[in-house]
Amino acid sequence: SQTIHQWPATLVQPVGSPLSLECTVEGTSNPNLYWYRQAAGRGLQLLFYSVGIGQISSEVPQNLSASRPQDRQFILSSKKLLLSDSGFYLCLSGGKIYGYTFGSGTRLTVV
Amino acid sequence: DQQVKQNSPSLSVQEGRISILNCDYTNSMFDYFLWYKKYPAEGPTFLISISSIKDKNEDGRFTVFLNKSAKHLSLHIVPSQPGDSAVYFCAAIKIQGAQKLVFGQGTRLTINP
Numbered sequence: 312s313q314t315i316h317q318w319p320a321t322l323v324q325p326v327g328s329p330l331s332l333e334c335t336v337e338g339t340s341n342p343n344l345y346w347y348r349q350a351a352g353r354g355l356q357l358l359f360y361s362v363g364i365g366q367i368s369s370e371v372p373q374n375l376s377a378s379r380p381q382d383r384q385f386i387l388s389s390k391k392l393l394l395s396d397s398g399f400y401l402c403l404s405g406g407k408i409y410g411y412t413f414g415s416g417t418r419l420t421v422v
Numbered sequence: 423d424q425q426v427k428q429n430s431p432s433l434s435v436q437e438g439r440i441s442i443l444n445c446d447y448t449n450s451m452f453d454y455f456l457w458y459k460k461y462p463a464e465g466p467t468f469l470i471s472i473s474s475i476k477d478k479n480e481d482g483r484f485t486v487f488l489n490k491s492a493k494h495l496s497l498h499i500v501p502s503q504p505g506d507s508a509v510y511f512c513a514a515i516k517i518q519g520a521q522k523l524v525f526g527q528g529t530r531l532t533i534n535p
Contacts, residue, residue: 354511354526354527355466355525406521411468411515411523413458414465416465
């Protein structure tokens with residue numbers, strides 16, 4: 312079975328500062344990788360997904376970007392954080408064979 | 423365009439009774455559906471899934487039903503336990519093609535003793 316490592320667990324960042332969240336996957340190869348955000352009291356919003364190295368699809372125009380430099384590494388970044396970027400960020404890895412598994416999430420608070 | 427909808431934001435059920443969580447979808451091309459359970463400040467955990475070629479899948483206390491003609495799926499939990507109190511998300515995906523996993527808004531289930 313696959314294991315999703317996501318860090319950090321919590322993060323408090325000032326407005327205008329950069330962001331880098333990392334997700335790595337073990338136990339599978341060539342997974343589909345996704346970044347979701349759950350804002351307070353809301354559902355899961357798909358931000359980016361990737362079906363392979365260097366292949367990124369963006370779902371929502373925003374202040375964030377994603378990269379997949381290696382098969383099992385997915386990075387969420389921002390050059391300048393906004394207050395509206397606060398939320399709970401989740402990495403999801405999956406495919407038909409291994410199923411779809413979430414990481415433990417990162418609670419980002421922009422102050 | 424909300425392709426996957428959970429129209430009940432919350433549900434309250436007595437311990438020991440059946441909990442039924444509902445989910446509707448609009449895209450007939452979805453061919454795989456999943457249910458996740460989420461506690462506060464944690465990542466969602468996978469509960470159960472169903473392929474579009476089936477109409478029922480059962481795993482212990484959890485059963486998922488799929489009605490393709492109605493584009494509706496439901497999760498049944500029997501019997502409901504206090505530890506089942508959480509937010510439940512349904513999700514759908516079209517395995518061939520873009521493979522985006524689309525989630526509903528979630529339903530908060532509260533099991534009362």
